[in-house]
Amino acid sequence: xxxxxxxxxxxxxxxxxxxxxxxxxxxxxxxxxxxxxxxxxxxxxxxxxxxxxxxxxxxxxxxxxxxxxxxxxxxxxxxxxxxxxxxxxxxxxxxxxxxxxxxxxxxxxxxxxxxxxxxxxxxxxxxxxxxxxxxxxxxxxxxxxxxxxxxxxxxxxxxxxxxxxxxxxxxxxxxxxxxxxxxxxxxxxxxxxxxxxxxxxxxxxxxxxxxxxxxxxxxxxxxxxxxxxxxxxxxxxxxxxxxxxxxxxxxxxxxxxxxxxxxxxxxxxxxxxxxxxxxxxxxxxxxxxxxxxxxxxxxxxxxxxxxxxxxxxxxxxxxxxxxxxxxxxxxxxxxxxxxxxxxxxxxxxxxxxxxxxxxxxxxxxxxxxxxxxxxxxxxxxxxxxxxxxxxxxxxxxxxxxxxxxxxxxxxxxxxxxxxxxxxxxxxxxxxxxxxxxxxxxxxxxxxxxxxxxxxxxxxxxxxxxxxxxxxxxxxxxxxxxxxxxxxxxxxxxxxxxxxxxxxxxxxxxxxxxxxxxxxxxxxxxxxxxxxxxxxxxxxxxxxxxxxxxxxxxxxxxxxxxxxxxxxxxxxxxxxxxxxxxxxxxxxxxxxxxxxxxxxxxxxxxxxxxxxxxxxxxxxxxxxxxxxxxxxxxxxxxxxxxxxxxxxxxxxxxxxxxxxxxxxxxxxxxxxxxxxxxxxxxxxxxxxxxxxxxxxxxxxxxxxxxxxxxxxxxxxxxxxxxxxxxxxxxxxxxxxxxxxxxxxxxxxxxxxxxxxxxxxxxxxxxxxxxxxxxxxxxxxxxxxxxxxxxxxxxxxxxxxxxxxxxxxxxxxxxxxxxxxxxxxxx
Numbered sequence: 001x002x003x004x005x006x007x008x009x010x011x012x013x014x015x016x017x018x019x020x021x022x023x024x025x026x027x028x029x030x031x032x033x034x035x036x037x038x039x040x041x042x043x044x045x046x047x048x049x050x051x052x053x054x055x056x057x058x059x060x061x062x063x064x065x066x067x068x069x070x071x072x073x074x075x076x077x078x079x080x081x082x083x084x085x086x087x088x089x090x091x092x093x094x095x096x097x098x099x100x101x102x103x104x105x106x107x108x109x110x111x112x113x114x115x116x117x118x119x120x121x122x123x124x125x126x127x128x129x130x131x132x133x134x135x136x137x138x139x140x141x142x143x144x145x146x147x148x149x150x151x152x153x154x155x156x157x158x159x160x161x162x163x164x165x166x167x168x169x170x171x172x173x174x175x176x177x178x179x180x181x182x183x184x185x186x187x188x189x190x191x192x193x194x195x196x197x198x199x200x201x202x203x204x205x206x207x208x209x210x211x212x213x214x215x216x217x218x219x220x221x222x223x224x225x226x227x228x229x230x231x232x233x234x235x236x237x238x239x240x241x242x243x244x245x246x247x248x249x250x251x252x253x254x255x256x257x258x259x260x261x262x263x264x265x266x267x268x269x270x271x272x273x274x275x276x277x278x279x280x281x282x283x284x285x286x287x288x289x290x291x292x293x294x295x296x297x298x299x300x301x302x303x304x305x306x307x308x309x310x311x312x313x314x315x316x317x318x319x320x321x322x323x324x325x326x327x328x329x330x331x332x333x334x335x336x337x338x339x340x341x342x343x344x345x346x347x348x349x350x351x352x353x354x355x356x357x358x359x360x361x362x363x364x365x366x367x368x369x370x371x372x373x374x375x376x377x378x379x380x381x382x383x384x385x386x387x388x389x390x391x392x393x394x395x396x397x398x399x400x401x402x403x404x405x406x407x408x409x410x411x412x413x414x415x416x417x418x419x420x421x422x423x424x425x426x427x428x429x430x431x432x433x434x435x436x437x438x439x440x441x442x443x444x445x446x447x448x449x450x451x452x453x454x455x456x457x458x459x460x461x462x463x464x465x466x467x468x469x470x471x472x473x474x475x476x477x478x479x480x481x482x483x484x485x486x487x488x489x490x491x492x493x494x495x496x497x498x499x500x501x502x503x504x505x506x507x508x509x510x511x512x513x514x515x516x517x518x519x520x521x522x523x524x525x526x527x528x529x530x531x532x533x534x535x536x537x538x539x540x541x542x543x544x545x546x547x548x549x550x551x552x553x554x555x556x557x558x559x560x561x562x563x564x565x566x567x568x569x570x571x572x573x574x575x576x577x578x579x580x581x582x583x584x585x586x587x588x589x590x591x592x593x594x595x596x597x598x599x600x601x602x603x604x605x606x607x608x609x610x611x612x613x614x615x616x617x618x619x620x621x622x623x624x625x626x627x628x629x630x631x632x633x634x635x636x637x638x639x640x641x642x643x644x645x646x647x648x649x650x651x652x653x654x655x656x657x658x659x660x661x662x663x664x665x666x667x668x669x670x671x672x673x674x675x676x677x678x679x680x681x682x683x684x685x686x687x688x689x690x691x692x693x694x695x696x697x698x699x700x701x702x703x704x705x706x707x708x709x710x711x712x713x714x715x716x717x718x719x720x721x722x723x724x725x726x727x728x729x730x731x732x733x734x735x736x737x738x739x740x741x742x743x744x745x746x747x748x749x750x751x752x753x754x755x756x757x758x759x760x761x762x763x764x765x766x767x768x769x770x771x772x773x774x775x776x777x778x779x780x781x782x783x784x785x786x787x788x789x790x791x792x793x794x795x796x797x798x799x800x801x802x803x804x805x806x807x808x809x810x811x812x813x814x815x816x817x818x819x820x821x822x823x824x825x
Contacts, residue, residue, distance in 0.1 A: 006171065008199040010034035011367070012191050013206055014178050014214055016041075017048040018154060018352055019345045020206030021161040021172075022360025023367075028168035030368050035170035036198060037162075038191070040177040041285035044158040046208040048352065049286055050321035051154040052231060052266055054246055054257060055354040056093055058113050058120075058146065060409075060741060061378050062753075063687075065116050067358025074357040075152050082167070084160040087153025091245050091258075094128055096135075096143040096306075098251035103141040104462045105250075105409060107793035110144050111743040114791075115753040121145045122794065132247050134239040134263075135306050151246055151257050154353050161360075177282060178207075181218035187340040188218065202367060204343045209280045209324045211332075211346035212389070220336040221386050224324040224347035225394040226276040227402050228289055230296050231266025233259055235314035237307075250406035252302030262316065263307070267299040268350070272402035274395045275322045289320040325349050325398040327388055328415075329405070333363055334372070334381040337559035343367055344381050350405065371526060375686040382556035387442065393418045410460035411739035412438070412447075412666075420444045424488035425581050425644040433662055436467065441551045443489035446664040449474065462793070463737055464759070467666060472761040474667035478630055479762055481659025482587035484651060485668055487636065488644070489551040490582050493558055496544045497571040502705070504537060504545060507564050509690065509707050511700040512537040512545070519610045519625055521698055524560055525709030529689035529716060533557045534680050538612040538625060546612075546623070546638070548582070550680055564708060581644035585651060586634030589658040594635060596654040600624070618650030619643070630668065631675035631807065670758040673767050676728045676805040682740075682755040683726045683769050689713060692722045692771075721777030726755070729788065730806055731766045732798040738766040743791035744799075746772070754790065762807050768799075 011027060013020050016039025024037045039045070055072055059065045075088040097103040106122065113120035121144065128143035129135060162172055180192035181203060190199040205222065207214045215222035244258040254267035273295050293300070296318075304310050326332060326347040336342045345363045348355055365373045377383065388394075396418040407413075420427070421442040431437075434450035436458055448467040450456040459466040477483045495504060501513045510522035519538045523531050535549035535557065549557045558573055565571050585594060591602050600615035601607060612625040620643035625636040639647050652660060678684050678693055690696045690713065699713065716722065731738065738757035743750055752772035760767035768790070774782055783803060789796040 003171070005173070005195050006036050006198055007196065008190070009036040010200065011036070011202045011204060012198055012200040013037040013204040014191065015039065015046070015206035015208055015211070016043040016158070016162070016172065016174065017046050017206065017208050018044065018158045018161065018356040019348065019360060020204070021158050021165060022356045023204055023206060023345055023363050024165040024170055024172070025161045026361045026364035027367065028165050028170050030364055032368060033169035035165070037165070037170065037172045038176045038178060038193065039172070039174045040282060042174050043162055043172070044155045045285040046210070047321065047323050048154045048158055050288065050319050051350070051353050052255070052257065052264055053087065053152045053154050053353050054255060055150045055152060056146070056246070056248075057148055058109060058116070058118055060112065062116050063374050063376065064378055065118065066374075067362060068354050069118070069148075069358070070361060071354060071357030072148060072150060075157060078157070078160045078164065082160045082163040084156065084163050085153070086157045086160050088150060088157075089152070089242075090148065090150040091243055092145065092147040093149035093246040093248065094132055094143050094145055095248045095250065096125070096128055097141045098139055098249070100141055101408060101462065102251050104793045106142065106144045108741065111791040111794065112741055112753070113146070114750050115743045119146065119148050131245055134237060134309060135247065136308055139305070149246060152353055157353065178214065181214070181342070183218050183339065188342040202341045202343065204345065204363070204367070206345045208346060209276065209322065210282075211324070211344065213279065215336070215344070218339055218342065220338050220342055220344070221384060221389045222332060222344055222346055223384050223388040223394055224326050224332065225274055225391070225398045226280060226322040226324050227272040227398050228275050228292065228295065228320055229266070229323045229350055229402070230292065230299070230318070230320045231264055232315050233264050233317040233319070234262040234310065235316050236261040237263060237309050237313055248406070249302065249306050252306060253403070253406045254299050254302050254306065256307070262313070265299070265303050265310070267302070268403050268405040269295065269298050270403040270407065272325075272399050274398050277391070277395060289322060291318045291320060323350050325401050327384070327394065327397045327401060329401045330379050331355060331359065332381050332384075333359060333376060333379045334366060337382050337555050349401070372686065375530070377681050377685065380556065382559055383552060385441070385555050393421070408460070411462065411465070412458070413460060414438045414458070424486055425641050426486050426488070426648055429645065429648060430486060430662065435662070435664065438665065440489060441554065443551055445489055446486060446662070448664040448666045449662050462739075468759065471666045471670060474661060474663040475670060475761045477659055477661040478587045478632060478663060478667065478671060480588065482585065482589040482593055482655055483661055483663035483667070485584040485586065485663050485665075487582040487584050488580075490577070491549045491551060491554040491557065492576045492580055492638070493547040493549065493561070494544070494574045494576045495547060495561065495571060496574075497569070498543050499569040499571050500543055500545055503565045503569050503571045505703065506705055506707055507561060508537060509699045509709065511703040512539070514539055516541060517612055519612050519627060521627070523684065523690060523695065523698065524557070525689070525707070525713070526686055527709060527712060528686070529709040529712035530686040531680060531684040531688060531693070532560050532686060534678070534684050536625070536627060540612070548625075548636070548638070553680065579641060581639045581641050583637045583639060583644070583647060583651065584629070584634060585637060586628060586630050586632050588633060589655070589660070590632070590634045593651060593655040593658050593660055594624075597650045617647050620647050622647065629677060630671035631677070669756075670760055670767075673756050673758050673769060674760045674762055674807040676769065678726065678769070679756060683771070688726070688771070689716055691716050692724050693726050721779035723775055723777055724752070724771055724773040725778040727770055727772055727783060728802040728805065729768045729770055729790065729799045730760070730763060730802065731790065732800060734765040736766055736792055736797055738768050738790065738792065740768075742768075744770045744772055745789045745791060745796065746786040760807070767806070
């Protein structure tokens with residue numbers, strides 16, 4: 001007898017692909033059984049069914065690797081639990097290199113794998129051919145072997161997860177189409193369907209290619225766009241056997257896996273073909289698009305190079321199945337900032353099978369606990385803003401993001417499609433001076449400035465790139481004279497109301513209930529004591545605060561403040577980022593330059609460090625905040641946008657004879673690393689607390705009312721030396737270039753990874769900030785008694801660990817000028 005259609009549930013999940021079934025499975029495993037999953041067609045009928053099913057463990061972010069490692073464990077055990085096969089096979093995987101640059105990537109990958117505890121081996125072309133005998137190897141430089149990787153059958157996996165879900169009492173209903181989302185007072189209340197309404201406390205959008213459309217039903221931004229994704233299945237090939245590893249040949253944009261004695265061959269062409277510009281048909285179920293051999297040609301040509309037998313092998317099937325891709329090639333996870341209790345798990349960029357087990361668990365934990373259990377920033381939905389949902393922009397961007405899977409991951413690689421996007425008032429001025437622009441949160445930002453006759457374009461390399469000397473000039477100017485940085489991309493949040501001080505003081509770890517005109521560098525911590533953000537809070541009035549935070553954190557930080565402010569509090573938050581440009585004037589001559597165009601007292605006594613004042617600057621009236629992110633005297637000038645060009649011109653006129661130069665973000669990055677200043681999402685994450693970061697000095701443990709995360713921090717403090725710690729390193733050899741992500745060894749044993757690195761021209765060598773770990777505690781003795789090395793693409797370079805910043809101006813006057821750092825860019 002058929003069950004009645006439900007009218008209410010604790011959780012409704014929209015979408016019966018592998019991610020929707022994984023979320024349902026893990027919710028029931030956590031004890032939430034009042035769960036209803038709705039699928040408009042049949043389970044796995046959207047994108048899941050035609051996925052290739054590759055499961056490669058390693059990612060650049062340790063927690064992302066952890067999610068996939070959990071997936072491999074789950075897939076290997078699921079059949080025993082449910083009785084349904086998953087097709088999981090731990091066959092391992094090979095990645096081969098055709099060029100020395102790609103081999104450098106693979107060696108960096110191997111070092112990263114060791115840092116993350118993933119089994120890996122760098123091997124020769126002959127050893128690779130022994131593992132994969134049907135490939136040609138004459139053009140190969142080398143390879144890496146990852147024995148823990150594998151493959152699975154996507155449809156079987158989905159059905160097995162669904163059975164595990166049903167076995168614990170949840171309901172899965174097929175042939176139900178969601179037509180609307182019920183909302184009341186900013187909170188989701190349920191779903192509307194073609195079979196009736198279901199009231200729900202929580203709704204989870206796992207609708208795959210339709211996830212953007214479902215988001216639009218309730219004002220939630222889910223920026224993804226479909227693109228055609230193709231592969232072929234061949235007939236039997238001699239030498240192909242069931243245990244053949246997965247093979248990736250990224251220089252050829254292609255991958256292979258065994259299937260019934262033949263090969264599945266597909267790939268990620270450099271310029272993809274978007275699809276579904278007018279929307280995805282609701283009835284697009286177990287469906288494919290027309291064969292497109294012209295689009296597939298670049299993949300086929302490369303496949304013939306790698307497997308010459310393909311020339312005479314039957315092609316049994318051409319699959320052209322569209323999949324959804326996001327603007328940065330990472331999937332989307334978490335509670336929507338626009339709507340309480342509405343969660344999203346979508347946009348898996350052809351990595352859904354590998355990611356689904358871990359991503360489903362992570363999202364289920366987020367739902368049950370009301371917060372992520374780990375740092376998920378690379379996939380956090382709050383990394384995007386509403387403007388990222390523009391359909392024309394998404395269409396143009398996914399042409400590039402599909403190909404990022406196998407594109408060369410050069411250090412500082414920038415995406416070039418759908419740009420320029422957001423521009424500061426100074427964009428044209430900086431472009432005319434030779435700025436080479438990068439992009440962050442859509443903002444065009446000057447990375448470096450070319451000299452006369454030099455192209456303002458980056459030539460990528462793993463060694464010194466073509467901007468090396470330009471950054472040296474900019475750094476020297478900032479350290480010795482003055483540099484000006486356009487930091488308009490900084491997020492600015494205005495928090496107002498009679499309860500603003502009380503609310504912010506509970507959210508911030510430092511005491512921000514300070515005098516009017518004071519600036520406070522602080523972190524916002526989660527209940528675990530980890531950093532949700534670091535920022536500067538400036539008190540403009542008794543009931544008004546201006547917060548300046550990182551460019552990428554606008555949506556995240558505003559959401560964090562709102563969700564941690566009592567609904568009854570008299571507090572309003574407004575994003576005023578576009579209202580102000582920010583010009584950072586930094587260096588020993590900054591006071592003299594600014595003093596020529598303002599009547600304000602800029603002396604240490606008249607304008608001390610960590611002070612904000614509204615002053616005249618030329619014809620403009622703007623805020624001047626005495627802070628530094630480079631370790632030199634300086635002010636951040638927060639200027640109304642319409643006055644920005646005038647202030648920029650006045651400063652340059654005033655600084656012409658005092659050595660003022662325009663500087664970019666590459667110089668800013670090196671200057672802050674030299675000074676050991678931490679950056680959010682690298683040294684500061686939701687998993688790292690102030691004790692581990694070396695920033696306990698910026699925490700007010702005893703302020704009235706406490707703060708979020710205090711209890712966890714107190715427990716950590718009482719536990720003694722932290723088991724991990726951010727430490728600054730310099731290479732002993734002045735030649736090598738560090739970029740971040742490298743393995744750190746102590747006395748020959750892996751102890752951590754580099755989080756940020758660059759070539760420090762002031763120090764004459766590469767400088768890095770790394771996270772090192774030891775179960776016995778990372779105290780002073782552990783650091784000073786160790787012999788440290790950093791693994792750079794397989795070569796170990798001796799490194800010096802610093803307990804004190806290696807760059808420290810000698811002048812006491814300069815020390816007094818500089819003070820402590822501000823928040824990250």
